[in-house]
Amino acid sequence: MAKHLKVLLSAYRVSAFRRHFSIPGDIHMSLVAESVVDMERTDASTIIFPLLSIAEGGVRFPLHPFFRVVLRYWGLLPSQPNVSELALLEESFEANVRDYTKIIHGYAKQNRLQDAEKILLAMKRRGFLCDQVTLTALIHMYSKAGNLKQAENTFEEMKLLGVPLDKRSYGAMIMTYIRAGMLDQGESLLREMEDQETYAGREVYKALLRAYSMIGDSEGAQRVFNAIQFAGIIPDAKLCGLLINAYVVAGHSHKACIAFENLRRAGLEPNDKCVALILAACEKDNKLNKALGFLIDLERDGIMVGKEASEVLVGWFRRLGLVEEVNLVLKEYALIQVNCKGRAF
Incomplete structure (x- = not known):
């Protein structure tokens, strides 16, 4: 049993959980005593969805697909970052910098910048300093959101830590430049990595x-x-x-x-x-003879023309008015497909 289980498993925490996720009042939530082996339904219309644990900042629902669909349909399946945030904000929870980083990364994947930045502020209020892993997660977040300036500022902050940057940190910033269309800057960082014998x-x-x-x-x-x-x-x-x-x-x-x-x-x-x-x-x-010679060389080496190449040939021949050749290419491609299916069996 997790070390925080006793702190998190209480009637008060269950009530806070209900309020935090606006769970309707007709959804019954309660703790089960340790002596209870099996939970009985109140009536035939009741379905029990057990929370396996509320520990280490996480809530784990049963992973059966039917349960997930039902919970999602009724808006009862909270995202993992939200649940973890609920625990992190509790003064009794002994969080560390990795806990905050995971939540920030989780929000970043959902493009929830404001929530991620709120966790970042909470982290700093607790006296935690951002390390390279946390800052890399922030760069990923700003990169996907198209916030180039924030990503650059975070990257500069990372350099001030005074530790060698790893390939993940460099890679996050290079991807930011790629998304922004600033390919020269991304390539410049690649060269900077090579000078340090680090490769993306x-x-x-x-x-x-x-x-x-x-x-x-x-x-x-x-x-x-x-x-x-x-x-x-x-x-x-x-x-x-x-x-x-x-x-x-x-x-x-x-x-x-x-x-x-x-x-x-x-x-x-x-x-x-x-x-x-x-x-x-x-x-x-406009080099048809060269193309035909190219295809002959491929066929000699046992390389057959696939769908995309066949479509290029068909379009080209049609534009040239070579109707018979178009039909020939289509027949040959169909034959190749039949042979491939035959070999598959």
């Missing part, structure tokens, strides 16, 4: 690469792609596809083809997206 997570590199790719900044995409390899992360077909897309959007079809060939030389099998991008680049340059 794969998802951060991928997000920055995607951002450069979508706007057709092929130079920025290539820099990030190089940084990914420098960080010891092995690129997969999806990362290569983002680099290829950057070159296609920028109108550098030749470099897109080189990136595709590099993918093949690295021993990676191109996915349907990569194939579709090369076909789209060939169409943009």
